[in-house]
Amino acid sequence: MSDATPIPIAGKPPESLVLGIVGLGLMGGALALALRRAFAEDEGRGRGGRRGGPRLLACDTDGHTLTAALDQGLIDEAFADPAPMLPRCDLVFLCLNPSTLLWFLETWMGAFKTGALLTDIAGIKGSVVAAVEKNLREDLDFIPGHPMAGSEKGGFANASHCDFRGKNYILTPLKRNRPENLAALKALIRRLGFGRITETTAAEHDRKIAFTSQLCHVIAAALIDCEEDLEITRFGGGSFEDLTRIAMLNAPMWTELFIENRAELLKRIERFEGSLDALKALIAGTNNRALEEKLALVRDRRTRMSLYPGPCD
């Protein structure tokens, strides 16, 4: 992917960009790390990229995080106040919880550089897209995104646990997005290691994510809620561990995601409950053959799911 000719953003090749990261949490930190690595690799291959690739600016409310990011060489400049940073950034990754993102856009809309490209990482897209379509400055471009590569261990300190390689990245482009910006952002995302970029609508994103992500977190939480034995892992063979790892969730963020996507999530919970009830009835009943047939169908469907779609766009 990184062998393709770089597509300019705001008229500049990626190596010459000033790139801003708003919020150095788990994902902001992981993006900084992946950016450094992506461009350091090019340098290592003698491709003549500017040392360190794009200039990385970051703002965060936590001073310790900013200091750590500077000390580790992940960013070039740190800002406690977005005011002096935003007017310099050609490309901005907004790495904030949904509610903070909406607040930030409202508060700082006037500060972004003319013609800048913005993108976000929020796990819910409907409310983000609505806010952007309503309030975005005419000269700015905003491509909503969702990198599907989190970790149950949150915060900047765990950014290195986020492995982007081969992961999904979902974009929900707006009609007004400039095609060259979309192409450039996709090229950059691939350069960070992501394996598959899917473009869809915000509504479709929120429907699908209610299932693949939010319902799974609700189930993991319910599994832990119904068992009090802290030594239960003595009886674990991997299934319990795999199903409940994500129960170590970031409670404030997931509360927001659940509430923001409440209608879709409740529908998904109810569909899941319907399937669980059907399985329960088969287990309670005397028709073992019917239970076995249902399990064989499930096995077949999951196996086919793991084959679709191809490795990357």
Added chain:
Amino acid sequence: MSDATPIPIAGKPPESLVLGIVGLGLMGGALALALRRAFAEDEGRGRGGRRGGPRLLACDTDGHTLTAALDQGLIDEAFADPAPMLPRCDLVFLCLNPSTLLWFLETWMGAFKTGALLTDIAGIKGSVVAAVEKNLREDLDFIPGHPMAGSEKGGFANASHCDFRGKNYILTPLKRNRPENLAALKALIRRLGFGRITETTAAEHDRKIAFTSQLCHVIAAALIDCEEDLEITRFGGGSFEDLTRIAMLNAPMWTELFIENRAELLKRIERFEGSLDALKALIAGTNNRALEEKLALVRDRRTRMSLYPGPCD
């Protein structure tokens, strides 16, 4: 672990044993592989073990599997008929589905070698222990076991996907078990790489496993049952994949396990449904703070679970 003085079985050190594996499926094959590796490692370290460690005999109904196991050097002798094999084995691993295990014990009880030690790998222990306590020959010893190290990919061909290192092994010893046999089996299990051996009762095993293993498989199956989109993995970020990998299950075996442990499993499903309903109500309601507090409690409990107990007995 393997530095400890070997504990004899039937008066012989492990290297001199004749060890029989009945059923070369996923677990039978994985045990053969782990046994070869464990003793080959000793040889490599110049400990003077007999080449290949214990002599491995295996019987299976599938001729191709036996040929493959011989060709790969995993076993020394293959048998389609248990009759000539069983009278030679000092130690027998019965690697069969629960119903086949009960049938096998009833059919072949007369054929085992005098004083042999038997063990099994079935995922349900109540019915196995009941059958053994009722029908076991006086001169034999049978220690029921459950290696917690399966794979959603079943069969001998996938045996190498079973990694025993650091995994749990549960034993549900009988009152009549000879202490020296129990010690010897535990030493051998550790030598195969397992990290933690838990001794408990069959009833406790079945209660705990209904939660950590069977409920998790039912949930994974229900998740797949309620989603028809085969391309849903485009929207996966790891949670969905982790929660549903085990839906690629061995349908006949899991049908048996669910049915055999029906009462405990139904209780666990209902407890889980109670927790899921409570979470659903919190998501549907307006008290976001209560939802966040519940999620924080869950996070805390799961984090503490991952710390208990220590790495190994």
